[in-house]
Amino acid sequence: MRKDIKELEIVSFLEEVVGKDNVSVSVFEKIKQSVDAFPYHVTMAHLPYTVVLPESTEQISQILKYANREKIPVFIRGSGTQLAGSSRPHTPGIMINTSRMRKYELFEDYGYIECEPGLHNREVIDLLAERGWFLPQLVGSALIASLGGLASNNTSGHVIDAAIGKVGDYIHGVEVVLPTGEIIETGTKGMRRPAGTDLTKYFVGGDGLLGVITKIRYRLVPLGKQAYGVAIFKDLKRIARGVKRMYMEKVPPPLFMEFMDHKVSTIAYSVKNMEPPPGPVIFFVGYGEDEDIARKKMNLVLEVFKDEKPVEASQVTDEAEWRKLWSAREVIGPYLMKANEGILVGVELVANLAQLEEAMEEGSRFQEGIPYLEDTDSYYYGHIGALTMHSAFVLPPTLEEEKLRKIVTTVFQKEKEFNLKYGTCGGEWGQFSKRKEFFVERYGDVAYGLVRKIKAAFDPNNILNPGILEGYR
C-alpha cells in the first residue's frame, strides 16, 4: 500500500512541474519506454512508476532535485534505439523522455549550433547540410536516434574515427543537469576548446551516468564533397590486407569504409535490385574540401585495393547507384532480419592494425563453439576502416527468453575475449551497459573503482540511470 501512495505522490509532484498532460502512468507507455532495440522482452518488474516529458532544463532540474531528495531512481531516454539495453530501466523509477526537447539555435557568427537532446541525428544532418555545414556523426539509426543519447555514448556510427575523429571532438560544450539537480555549463562558445580539464568530456561519452545533457554545442564544420569507390574480392583476406596497407602507406583514411562478406553483400544487393557481386565487397568515401580533393583521396584508397587483385575495383560516379549501395549497408541488420524473419543479435569485434588479417579471419568464425549458433547462419560486415567487424545472427522471435539470454550472454562474453585479445575496445553502443565485464578485465578493478567513485561524486544517491554501471542484466 505504501508503495502505491508513494507512486501517487511522485505523479502528483511531476504534474505540478511539467503539467498533467506531460505525465503518463499508462501501462502501454511504460512498456514502450522500457524496451529498445536490444533483443530481450520487457521486464515487467522494471516498469517505471511514471513517464514524464519535460520541455526545459529547469523542469529536469526540479525533477532531479526531488528524486535525489526522495532517493527515487531516474532513467533518461531519447528514441530508445540502443542496441545494448542501456535505454531500459533497471528498476522502477521515473522515466524522463526528452522527445519534447527539440529546439535548436544556429549561431553561424559564433561558429556553432546548439541543440536540445530530443532532436534526431538525420534531421540535424539535413538542416545543417541545407546551409552548407556538416555534422560529423552518422549512425545506422540516424532516422530517429536522438542527439542526447548519441552524445552520452559518443558514438559516430559509420564515421571512421581515424578520418575526422569522434563526434565528441566537435562538441564544444554541453549544458547538463546534475543528478543533484544543479545546472552547469561546460566548454566554450568560442572556436578554441579548453586546455586542461574540460568537464564536457565527463558527460560526452559518459554513458548517461553523471548528468542529463540538455543542450549540446557542436562546432560548425563546412560541408565537404565526397567521392565513392568500391572493390569486390574473392576473399576477405585481401580486404583486410588492403585496409592495413592503406594505413601503413599513409593514405588518408576515408570518411566511411564498409565491408560485407559474400552472404551479406548478396542479400544487400538483392534487396536493392542490383546484381549480386561474386564475393565480399568493400566500399569507401573519399572526403575533401572540394570534388578534386575528395576524388584524389578516394583514388589513393582505390589504388591500394587494386594492388590486392580484386575481381573488380572502380570509382562509383552514379550518385543513385551509390545511394542504393550505401542504404543497403546502412540498414543491413533489419534486412537480415527480414530475410530470416527473426531478431538480430550482433557483436562489435575490433582489431588492431598489426593483426587485422588474423582478427578478420577469427571474427569470420565467431560462432564456433557457441551452442545453438553453430547451426545458425552468421553474417559478417562492418566499419572496416575503423577495423570494426560485426558478426550477426538472426534468432527466431519466439525463442524462449531464457535461451535468448543465454545466447546473448555467451555472445557478449566471446566479444569481450576477442577485444581483450587484440587490446582494443568497442567504438559504438556505449560502455558499461554492454561491456562492464570487459571494462573491469581490460582496465582493472582500480580503474572500475575510480569510475564508481566519480559516479558517487556526481550522484551521491545513485539515482541517475542506476544499473548501467553494473552492466545490463
Next chain:
Amino acid sequence: MNEFDEEITSLIDEIKEKTVKCWNCNFCFSACPMFQAGRGWWSYGPSGLTWSLYYGLQLGLLDKSGPEVKELVRNIYACTTCNTCTNTCRDSSASIPVLEIIEKGRMLLVERGIGPTAQQKKALESLLNYGNPYALSAKKRLDWLKDREVKKLPHQKADLLYFVGDAASYEPELHNLARSIVKLFEFFGIDFGILEEERSCGEVALRIGDRGLFEELSNQNMKSLTESGVKTIVTTSPHCMNVLKNEYDPHFRNAIEIIHYTEFFADLLAQRGISFQREFPHHTTFHDPCYLAKHNDITEPARRLLNVVPKLSLKEMKLSGPDSLCCGGGGGRIFTDVEEEHRPEYTRLGQALEVGADVVATACPWCNTMLRTAASDLEADDRIRVMDVAEILVEALGI
C-alpha cells in the same frame, strides 16, 4: 469453437505473430504524422500501437473495460492509416506490416465491441442505414448534379463509370469538385455515366475495422457495378480507388479497370493534348494524397496535369511524393475528434505557405476538406486557396 471465436483467435494470432518480429528500432516514428502531432508519447505512434496491442493481449487488458482499453481505443483510432510506417519499415528496417497490424487491432476491438470511438460508431450506423457516413438520405446523393444531364447506370449504358463517392456527393463544399470532373468528361467527349443508386464504397467501415459492414457494402456495390456492364471505373477519391482496386473481391477488381481521375485525365492528355483558354497565374503546390502516393505509388499524373496549365508555377513542398505529410483525414479520423498538440493539417498547410504557394492543389476530397479547414482555422484563407486538380483544370479551360 464457432466461426466468430475462430475469427477472433485468428486476429489475435496474426497480431502477435507479426508484432513479435518488430525489433523496436522505432524508425517508423520518424515520419509518422500522428506521432509528430502528439506530445511525444511513444505509445502514440506506429510500433507503440502494435506493441500496445501485443501486451494488451498478453496481459489480458483487452478483455475488460478499464483505462487501458479507453486509451488504446483513443490511440489506435488516431492513426491516419497513411502507411508511412509500413513504407519506412519496408525501406529501412525489417519490413513489419505495421499498418496491417494496427488495422487487425481495430477489427479485434470492433469484434469485441470496444472500438471504435463513439463518433465513429455513428458513422458506421449511418453507413448501415443510409449507405453513407453522413446520416443523410440516399435521395440527396445526386443533389450535386443539379440540372445537369448525366447517364444513370444501370438503366442507361456506358463503358465508363464515374464513381463519385460519399464526400463529393454529400459535402456541399465538395460539389464543385464532382461537377468539375463531370465537366472534364464532357469536355473530352467521354461516354460516361454514374450509378443511379451509388452507395458508399465501404472504405470507412474497413479502415475503422468493421469488416462485416464493409463486406455488405462491397457486395452490394460489386453487384450493381457488375450489372452496369462498365469496363472502367474512375473515382473522385483515392480512398474509393484504393478499396475498389485492392480490397474488393479479386474477381471483380480483375475484370474492371479502376483508376483515379488524375490518372485517367493525365493519360487522356498524353494522347490528345489540350488547349487552355485561360492562364492560371498562381504559385501552386501539390499535396499528395496518401492513398495515391503512399499506398499506390501514384505521384506523377496530378503533376503532369498541373504542369500543362498555362502560367501555373508548381512549387514542391519539402515533403512530397511518397514522402508527403498526411493531412490527418484518413483512417476514419475525419469522423472523430482527435485532440492533438500539432494538428497534421495545420503543419501541412504551413509547409505549403512556406514554399510561397497561393494555391495548394490536391486530389482527394478529404485532403481538400482538411486543408480548407486548416486554412480557415489559421486565418490563412486570404493567402492560400485549397483547390482540387480538377477544379484548376476547369478554371484554366474556361468551361
